[in-house]
Amino acid sequence: xxxxxxxxxxxxxxxxxxxxxxxxxxxxxxxxxxxxxxxxxxxxxxxxxxxxxxxxxxxxxxxxxxxxxxxxxxxxxxxxxxxxxxxxxxxxxxxxxxxxxxxxxxxxxxxxxxxxxxxxxxxxxxxxxxxxxxxxxxxxxxxxxxxxxxxxxxxxxxxxxxxxxxxxxxxxxxxxxxxxxxxxxxxxxxxxxxxxxxxxxxxxxxxxxxxxxxxxxxxxxxxxxxxxxxxxxxxxxxxxxxxxxxxxxxxxxxxxxxxxxxxxxxxxxxxxxxxxxxxxxxxxxxxxxxxxxxxxxxxxxxxxxxxxxxxxxxxxxxxxxxxxxxxxxxxxxxxxxxxxxxxxxxxxxxxxxxxxxxxxxxxxxxxxxxxxxxxxxxxxxxxxxxxxxxxxxxxxxxxxxxxxxxxxxxxxxxxxxxxx
Ligand SMILES: [Zn+2]
Numbered sequence: 277x278x279x280x281x282x283x284x285x286x287x288x289x290x291x292x293x294x295x296x297x298x299x300x301x302x303x304x305x306x307x308x309x310x311x312x313x314x315x316x317x318x319x320x321x322x323x324x325x326x327x328x329x330x331x332x333x334x335x336x337x338x339x340x341x342x343x344x345x346x347x348x349x350x351x352x353x354x355x356x357x358x359x360x361x362x363x364x365x366x367x368x369x370x371x372x373x374x375x376x377x378x379x380x381x382x383x384x385x386x387x388x389x390x391x392x393x394x395x396x397x398x399x400x401x402x403x404x405x406x407x408x409x410x411x412x413x414x415x416x417x418x419x420x421x422x423x424x425x426x427x428x429x430x431x432x433x434x435x436x437x438x439x440x441x442x443x444x445x446x447x448x449x450x451x452x453x454x455x456x457x458x459x460x461x462x463x464x465x466x467x468x469x470x471x472x473x474x475x476x477x478x479x480x481x482x483x484x485x486x487x488x489x490x491x492x493x494x495x496x497x498x499x500x501x502x503x504x505x506x507x508x509x510x511x512x513x514x515x516x517x518x519x520x521x522x523x524x525x526x527x528x529x530x531x532x533x534x535x536x537x538x539x540x541x542x543x544x545x546x547x548x549x550x551x552x553x554x555x556x557x558x559x560x561x562x563x564x565x566x567x568x569x570x571x572x573x574x575x576x577x578x579x580x581x582x583x584x585x586x587x588x589x590x591x592x593x594x595x596x597x598x599x600x601x602x603x604x605x606x607x608x609x610x611x612x613x614x615x616x617x618x619x620x621x622x623x624x625x626x627x628x629x630x631x632x633x634x635x636x637x638x639x640x641x642x643x644x645x646x647x648x649x650x651x652x653x654x655x656x657x658x659x660x661x662x663x664x665x666x667x668x669x670x671x672x673x674x675x676x677x678x679x680x681x682x683x684x685x686x687x688x689x690x691x692x693x694x695x696x
Contacts, residue, residue, distance in 0.1 A: 287392035288355045292684065294398075295479050295691030298519040300469070301683040303351055304507070305344060305405070305462070306487025306653065307525035309335055309662050314496035315504035323512040324504075324523070327666045336663035336678040338527045340614040340627075341577035341654050343563055345379065345409065347526035348484055350681035352388040352413050356615035361385035362412065364562020367620045370581055375560065378620075379408045381415040385617075389684045390480060391416035394424050398479035402426040403468045405461045405486035408565065413482065417441075425476060429464035430456055459489050459503050466510035473517050480684070481519075490529045492648045520691035521666045524680045528658035532574065532633045533649040540650075542600045542628060544578055545636035551594065556583045559636045560622060563654055572643045574633035576655030579610075579622035592624055600632035603656070630657040665690050 454460035462485035563575035
């Protein structure tokens with residue numbers, strides 16, 4: 277008979293029980309809840325179907341902007357961007373006029389749950405599809421004691437014991453490095469997770485995928501269904517090995533194109549240039565990253581820095597009038613409502629409607645590479661995500677406002693339950 281451990285780990289003013297079995301959170305990038313429903317209806321996810329019935333199923337709200345990095349870091353820290361600081365892929369420094377990539381660990385302001393558990397003596401493993409997240413998620417981990425592993429599928433042939441806790445993860449797993457734009461990049465994450473659970477037996481494990489498939493394919497289409505069918509097989513293995521598993525997502529995904537298949541975009545920089553003069557205001561799209569092939573840097577969240585002499589109220593009123601812009605907030609309003617770091621947000625925040633995106637200037641978006649009608653995210657209409665636990669958790673059923681960044685809390689709560 278197992279005793280519930282009295283040890284707890286405190287990080288970012290939340291207290292986590294010590295897991296008695298491995299506690300795993302899986303972030304299915306861009307997993308609009310409809311993807312799971314469609315794949316289950318098609319009979320392709322028997323494991324998840326059983327888990328939804330016998331475990332606990334909820335939906336949760338993601339962080340706004342409903343982008344990948346802010347949500348992954350919220351899941352990793354258990355807190356919103358106001359605490360951890362990562363509110364997009366880019367930030368703008370008005371003092372220097374420079375746009376700076378925010379994927380350097382120095383921008384992360386809070387310790388991760390992985391570091392806190394590792395420091396308390398736990399074994400931790402983190403596998404991410406894209407390497408852009410690896411350094412942020414791995415911040416503060418040390419690999420010399422052999423209790424931490426952190427790597428990406430993308431750079432899995434370049435891992436070392438010193439930097440990642442494992443030499444050449446690609447040959448360790450017996451899988452070649454996948455293409456960066458592929459479903460394989462995510463499958464590699466799941467396969468690595470299964471092997472790590474078997475051989476390394478981490479106390480805490482985070483598996484986070486890429487939304488390449490979800491940007492291209494709608495729920496229920498064969499390519500999407502086969503992605504979730506593939507996931508279900510790995511989920512079955514993780515579940516069978518006795519781990520407590522929480523399945524959630526960083527954000528949903530919605531079609532953002534016109535009837536003819538071309539992207540539906542409000543070009544905000546062009547508007548502000550027209551109203552205030554060329555380049556007087558600066559529009560920042562925090563979705564922008566080096567991998568733009570699947571979304572053309574078009575999402576549903578934008579922030580703008582206005583010139584000092586601009587009439588903010590007037591600009592906000594005019595933006596609110598634009599068809600497709602659903603919400604316009606001042607910096608203070610946005611930072612309170614969405615718990616954002618106010619030193620990394622512009623004067624105005626805009627969110628577009630379900631089927632529209634926000635762009636800078638028309639000529640700056642290279643849409644030639646988009647080979648499917650645009651699907652994207654970033655706004656309130658992509659905030660609802662799955663939250664499924666392979667255990668019965670009465671305390672979760674009554675949680676009033678569940679967030680995706682509660683994933684590790686409920687994973688360790690489930691993993692701290694007495695076995696049997
Ligand atoms: Zn994402």
